[in-house]
Amino acid sequence: MSVPFAHLLPQSTGWLPTWQLVVALTAIFNAAQNFATLKLTRRLYNAAPVTVTGLQARTFAIWSLTSAVIRLYAAYNIHSKPFYDMALLSYLFAFAHFSTEIFIFRTANINGPVLSPVVVSTTSLVWMLTQYDYYVKS
Numbered sequence: 001m002s003v004p005f006a007h008l009l010p011q012s013t014g015w016l017p018t019w020q021l022v023v024a025l026t027a028i029f030n031a032a033q034n035f036a037t038l039k040l041t042r043r044l045y046n047a048a049p050v051t052v053t054g055l056q057a058r059t060f061a062i063w064s065l066t067s068a069v070i071r072l073y074a075a076y077n078i079h080s081k082p083f084y085d086m087a088l089l090s091y092l093f094a095f096a097h098f099s100t101e102i103f104i105f106r107t108a109n110i111n112g113p114v115l116s117p118v119v120v121s122t123t124s125l126v127w128m129l130t131q132y133d134y135y136v137k138s
Contacts (some may be wrong), residue, residue: 012135016078024067031059035058038057078135079136087124095122
């Protein structure tokens with residue numbers, strides 16, 4: 001049985017390239033919703049929702065799109081050191097951003113909406129660090 005659109009999926013071995021694709025597509029959705037409404041972003045920064053302005057949401061949308069492009073390139077070029085490193089750093093930046101918003105700036109409380117990017121960034125960082133030698137070919 002042939003899976004429709006399977007040829008569009010990353011062709012490298014392992015699940016990490018597919019994970020990169022899924023996270024990138026999720027980031028594209030997040031960017032679109034940030035351009036369309038403040039509702040979901042205000043749920044994310046729930047300790048200070050009034051600080052989420054249209055400008056901040058659009059800036060967050062561009063950040064999300066940039067991350068999505070980096071992760072898309074990594075999904076299809078997982079053995080490339082520059083793409084792998086950029087994707088890994090994008091997760092580090094996301095982890096740092098959300099951690100500081102929770103623990104330093106206190107604009108987000110630990111709840112469902114903020115746990116999602118924290119879990120994704122942490123999982124991705126650990127996964128990519130532990131699999132670095134498997135995927136990155138010098």
